[in-house]
Amino acid sequence: MAFGVYIHVPFCATRCGYCDFNTYTPSETTSSYDAYLASLERELELAHTRPADTVFIGGGTPSLLGAEGLGRVLDMVREHVGLNPGAEVTTESNPESTSPAYFDGLLEAGFTRVSLGMQSASTPVLRVLDRRHTPGRAVAAAKEALAAGFEHVNLDMIYGTPTETDDDVRATLDAILAAGVDHVSAYSLIVEDGTAMARKIRRGELPAPSEDAYADRYELIADTLEGAGYDWYEVSNWAKTGGECRHNLLYWTGGQWWGAGPGAHGFVDGERFVNVKRPERYNDMLAAGELPVAGREEIGAEERHFEDIMLGLRLRRGVPREWIAPGAWGVVDKHARAGLLTVGERVAVTDRGRLLADGIITDILAAE
Known part of the structure; x- marks a missing residue:
């Protein structure tokens, strides 16, 4: 059975209104990137792992670490965990914090796959989502990654955003197809309690998402992508032949993985665990020589x-x-x-x- 490593980078430049992930803007944490990286290395030194078939760096915004910082993370994995031959190594990236030099650096460091958060090609939809990138930047970033030599590039889109129209979705799909990537993820918007978007909907400033709209948009997305040669392999994921994300398949097929970083989840030898969420607490526990685990649970049959x-x-x-x-x-x-x-x-x-x-x-x- 394949074994993976997930690494959580908990930093974001700004907070998106729909996001409830374990992320922190500069005003919300005193932890520096260097302190986080030092703690991460200590965690990987203490981790009970085996050589990895897949590595996935998510967030947050991993690209804030730059190609050099992400290369340092991958070197830690090589040294303290090990990589099996042909391992898939992925990082998420925000289009606004990437460049041709960034993708060149990732490829040189040993990354094999990049996942870019596009969300939408519509300026009004991006504004509702509180996304800061411009509509064309995600496509430009995808093309830069492909030009650097990445074979596997993913674009994420979100559908069902309040105020979104069918034409907005069509424009997003047109942009994705123009980018020439080999993988697309399409997720319906989930309005989580406690987010800025949930508060706006509760106050009547935004309409609530429509279940009928979700269904219509999903069918539009599926028809368009499949008509363009992408095959669905999971309900929310489409790929060209050979473009499937092996790390995500590991989650969906009962594989095991070590989760490192603040708030990361792992599943190893029948036990699920979750790390402490706050970067400061994460740093303190590792400085004391402790694994930063907040809870463990044995998973029965x-x-x-x-x-x-x-x-x-x-x-x-x-x-x-x-x-x-x-x-x-x-x-x-x-x-x-x-x-x-x-x-x-x-x-x-x-x-x-x-x-x-x-x-x-x-x-x-x-x-x-």
């Missing part, structure tokens, strides 16, 4: 089965039929008759079933 079904049925390949408990076959057959599931050696959602995948999965797990 029942919970693991639940997660295997919940994640596996979002994949195009689905799950082995023997994973489905006897009590759920009536529900499976009902959805198969409705054209939402295929049943053979594996059980999988159909193209039509993708839109209802979460409900189908809930029905199956409830029946079990």
